[in-house]
Ligand SMILES: O=P(O)(O)OP(=O)(O)OP(=O)(O)OC[C@H]1O[C@@H](n2cnc3c(O)ncnc32)[C@H](O)[C@@H]1O
């Protein structure tokens with residue numbers, strides 16, 4: 547293997563129009579010295595997310611951005627999957643917030659739906675954040691990975707950090723929500739001695755999987 551990631555390239559498009567995700571990817575990619583540019587900065591359109599899975603939607607976003615920019619593109623499709631709601635809002639997590647991106651309203655809808663089902667005990671309020679990443683190249687190569695983090699839905703929401711549904715999600719093993727965690731705690735990655743990356747958030751875990759898939763034999767020298 548050469549010193550260069552096989553598919554990342556020196557310039558990489560982050561195929562998202564979500565400022566919160568973009569900030570997290572910039573932090574995750576910061577150590578690698580890539581020239582990171584977002585789909586929004588390139589003026590690329592937001593493709594319609596017509597897939598029925600996180601992975602399908604991530605691929606649509608990555609392939610669209612790679613084809614339009616001529617650069618490798620990394621996309622993320624993610625969401626909050628609440629067990630008692632059969633995985634909702636899931637791939638519709640962004641759509642629950644509507645065109646005004648009203649996540650206060652979207653979180654209230656999650657809570658209302660849980661209340662309607664009488665889900666008041668923590669074990670009835672289990673949920674996971676899920677992220678599917680797709681790295682696509684302009685010549686049609688694609689790499690798909692996923693990550694998840696399990697936890698519980700809390701009410702009322704707590705914390706002002708992060709974005710989206712962060713204030714109502716408390717990961718297992720913590721007494722704080724993602725909205726109460728500094729970015730490094732939520733999605734910072736830790737490298738083990740073999741060059742494998744792990745982290746807390748769904749996005750950090752998926753990122754670790756991406757690195758493992760790109761470099762199955764460990765980091766490039
Ligand atoms: O499609 P792009 O342009 O990437 O941006 P988006 O916001 O529409 O992203 P998704 O279609 O993947 O929808 C995922 C939604 O799930 C929520 N979500 C995903 N990851 C999250 C996280 O780490 N913290 C809080 N909410 C998250 C957030 O509200 C997102 O809008």
Ligand SMILES: [Mg+2]
Pocket residue numbers: 595640
């Ligand atoms: Mg979207």
